[in-house]
Amino acid sequence: MRIPVSWLIQQLELTEEHRDLTAEQIADAFVRVGMEVEEISTLGPVTGPLVVGRVAEIEELTEFKKPIRFVTVELGDPEDVDSDDPDALPASTQVICGATNFVEGDLVVVALPGAVLPGDFKITARETYGRVSKGMICSARELNLGDDHAGIMVLPTGETAPGDDAIDLLGLTDKVIELALTPDRGYCFSVRGLARELACAFDLRMIDPAAIEVPEADSESVPVTIEDSDGCARFVVRRVTGVDPTAPTPWWIHRRLMLAGIRSISLAVDITNYVMLEMGQPMHAFDTTKLKGGLSIRRAKAGEKLVTLDDVTRTLDPDDIVVCDQTGPISLAGVMGGASTEVSAESTDILLEAAIWDPASIARAVRRHKLPSEASKRFERVVDPALPPAALERAARLLREHGEGSIQPGRTDVGNPTAPAALTMAMDLPDRVAGIRYDRGVTVSRLQQIGCLVDFGTGEDGKPSVTVHPPTWRADLTQPADLVEEVLRLQGYDTIPSVLPPAPAGQGLSPKQRRQRAVSRSLAEAGYVEVLPFPFVAKTVWDQLGLAEDDIRRRTLSVSNPLEADRAELASTLLPGMLDVLSRNVSRGAKDVAIFHIGQVVLPRTERVPMPEVGVEGRPSDEDLLQLNGTLPVQPAHVAVVLAGHRQRAGWWGKGEQASWADAVEAAKTVARAAGVELTVHKADLAPWHPGRCAQLRVGGFPVGHAGELHPKVTEAMGLPARTCAMEIDLDALPLTERRPVPRVSPYPPVLLDVALVVDDEVPAEELSDALRAGGGELLEDLSLFDVYTGEQVGEGKRSLAYSLRFRAADRTLKVDEATAARDAAVATAAERFGAALRA
Known part of the structure; x- marks a missing residue:
């Protein structure tokens, strides 16, 4: 909010000490009471004629x-x-x-x-x-x-x-101060509210523009009916006739509106805007001659339309609050008036309206119709329900003074807004919260400064207490903690000593934390870059990934107030966010990408458990914590890897190597080694992976994830590079192992032997490797697949898998005969399980 310094100072009863307040001193005072000053603008400067x-x-x-x-x-x-x-x-x-x-x-x-x-x-x-x-x-x-x-x-x-x-x-x-006001300080969207904050900061008296004599309403201006009391708490109108439509807006009003960023339109409209800035009560002016019958306030009916002041025909929503006459809606409440009752250059009979609307309804209407305004900004943040009569009286008198209007007797005032509830608080509660002892009377004086009425009493413990009646403009004071905050804020947060609590000796990282760090470090050492993808997804992403309608990953939780309206679902898998990061990097020219992320996914429970009510007076009991945790969705930690382009880049050393499903599987093995578990790889078919290039990852026979190449339809739908590969493992599904490996270095030489086995195409290379390990026994130290061949020499439907075997004994120099016998045993096991035969 922008406001000129001269206007603020005018609302304070200055003492000799504060007679020469500067804009900088005022800005410092705002900061002291917890408000953010964005800018101090100097008008001009202009020199010369x-x-x-x-x-x-x-x-x-x-x-x-x-x-x-x-x-x-x-x-x-x-x-x-x-x-x-x-x-x-x-x-x-x-x-x-x-x-x-x-x-x-x-x-x-x-x-x-x-x-x-x-x-x-x-x-x-x-x-x-x-x-x-x-x-x-x-x-x-x-x-x-x-x-x-x-x-x-x-x-x-x-x-x-x-x-x-x-x-x-x-x-x-003059100078203009611009403040960034928080939503809970709705009363500060006015000179009245800001002047009250300055009065508290400087310990001065404030001149309240709303403290004017409002005559009793002896009759109605216009009949008004509130059909929706939830949407409209109060509706007040006052009529002014004989207004000179050609009367100009006084320069002092014109100037203040201009400095606040509001364009001057006409005398009647300018006065309503001026009173809004001065008191914080948005108003609307109707041309009375254009009204048909009395007014009613209700929710819009489905299909109703309204031409607003910007000449746009808007289709109303049943959630919209509207002001109606006999012809139908004439104003979108709290947002924008209708063109049919607009005050024009010929209007002489003005009906001024000030109302109190439901903040949530106004906020939804603004977003629905994309019509933000100065009025809606205030209604969304709660307006003082006691203001409408005073604001109307102020506006009517300005019209009479500057537009030669005649204020008609009577005023329509319908509705019954609820007053803020009284709060009881221990007298020394602010002292205990701040950790210091304030001077006697500080708590009461500070609460009275913000407009509270304070009664003294005794609490149940026999100690002094106060019963506080918050003012109508402070709807945010709903609990004793709010009163404590006001006392501490006005006394100055800088007066509260900063005492760091003693830090107890730590117990180190938990086993899960150590495992996660080991996995992260291993993937980084393998050449992957860690990323932080957006944790929310759109519903359409599951169709892009090709998931079946009954796929469990489609069951997600929605966020009530998402950061992005089209991404309101909590992810049940890390892949959508990872693929989004890949797409963004590729669009910016990155051709070879290898990224990983370790994060939580959200899996909703099959049955919704109601959230228990837990107080804030003390630490929740173990039973309360158990119930609270039981209402939360399951949130396991996953690790995911995505690769695209070349895994090994081309250079002077030779051609590059395209990333393939084997690299995704190797990334899974890297995770398993870091976690200290044995991982087995099995053929699988699961979207979004390619059916023939997808592997299921198991630990102890239990599936923990998948790896492989993405389906071509998925890469096409998501705009990803061809042959993109991915891997995802449920990290929490891996058993925790206390693993502190010590490298074993044998002083004895190894025996290296190669073997090429011919098997059916359907036999997975990983399962054949397991058979060789089982047959080779303890002497088989390591094996690796170094060649795969298909062709006429091995026959149709067959392929040759060549392995390099390394044999070593821990206590002696291994003889060639022993190594050969171990190799033959390994081949025999492979032949027994898969019908493998040595390639000639």
Whole structure:
């Protein structure tokens, strides 16, 4: 929120000590009470002659492609010009201008030659468009008064005259403070709320703009019926007739709106916006003559339409709150009025409306119709339910004063908003929370400063307590902890000592943590890069992965308030996020990618367990913790790997090696070795992997994951490189082993033998390796597959698998005969299990 410093200071009863408050001191005070100051903007600076001028004559230069005007501006009475004074203002000047939003007779701001505008922009007389321009007519943005650059700034008539100093008139020595307000501080979206915070910070009295005398309502302005009390807690209207529609907005209102970032429209609309900024109560003005019968407040009906003030026909939702007359909806409550009852340039009979709407309903309507506004911003954050009568009275009096309107007797006030509930708190609770002892009376005085009524009493323990009645504008004070926060905040968080608790001796990492770090380190050493994918997925991703309709991975949990509306599901597998990271890297030019991630997936329970209510007065019991954990979904830790492009890059050493399903399987083995478990590989068929290039990973006969090459349809649907490979293992499904391996170095030489076995194509190489290990016994130290051959020499439906076997004895030098016997035993076992035969 943007607000000029001069307006804030005007709402404080300044003492001699605070008579010369600066913008920087005010900003520091806001920070002390817990508010964030984004920027302090200095208006101007402007030096040199900047004066008010009256447009006397406009010559349209039609020979150019864009609108160009040669404007004569009067700067004063020619008889008052002192020709002997070189610094005297000329009686008039002529300037070139491209804006078209002013007419003859308008008052404008003119920068004469010699003036320097913000940005060190120097004004000089210069020839342009075939004319000599002796100055410049200024817009608000050129004077650093706001962002409006749509046209020239036109001043209201009657409050100034040509030749007046525009620097003083515009208040260019003022400063503007911009604050980033949190949603719980809805009352601070007004000068009233901000001034109250400053009064607390400086221990000053505040001038409350809402503290005005509101006459009793002896009759109704317009009949009003609230059909939906949940959506509308209060609805108040006041009628003003005889308003001069041509009356200009007073300059002081126009200037404050402009500095706050709100564009001036008309007197009636400007006054409602001004009161909104001043008090925090959004308002709406209806043209009374366009209303048909009384008003009613209800939810919209399915299919109803409303043309809003921006001339857009909107289809209403049954959740929308609308204001209706006999013809139907005339306003989208709290968001935008309807065009049918708009206050126009001919409107003289104005019906002012101030209401209290349901914050959640307004927030949903804003997002649904994409119509954010200053009014909805305040309604979403809760508006003081006691404000509407005072705000209407203030707006009606301004219309009477500046628009010559006549306030009609009576006021319609329907609804019954609930007052904040009283809270009881131990007197010393703020002291105990802060860890310091505040001076006597601090708690009560601080609570009274924010508008609370405080009654003294005695608690159940016999100690002093206070019963606090929060003010109507502080709907956020709902528990004693909120009152404690207010006392600590206003006393200053910097006064609370920082004492670090003693750190107990740690017990080191848990076995699961040690295993996860070992897995992460092993994959990084193998050349994989760790990534942190987005943890939420869209429902459409399961179709892209080719999962069956009954696939258990489609069962997910939805997030109530997702960061991205189209990604509201918690992932049941790491693959969608990993493939998204791969796609992003490939789109940025990375051709060879090898990434991994260790993270939790979310698996919903088959039955929904209600969440137990646990208080905050102490630590939950073991039974409460057990019930709480029982309501949570299962969240096992998984590890996933994705590869694309070359696993071994090409270079001077030779051709590169394309990543394949075998690399994904090897990554799984790397994980297993780091976790200290024995992994076996079995043929499988599971989406999103390729049916013929998918392996199931097992530990102790139990499946823990899959690895292989992704199906071509999946890579095409997700825009991934061809032959992309992936692996995912349930890390929590692996048994924990206390494993501290010590390398064994044998002093005896090995015996190296090779063997080539011919088997059916259907025999997995991993299972054949297991058979050789079983037959080779203890002497077989290691084996590795180094060649696979298919062709005429081995026959159709057959393939040759060549292994390198390493035999070694731990206590002696192994003889060749012993190694040969062990090799023959290994081959015999392979022949027994799979019909393997030695290749000739």
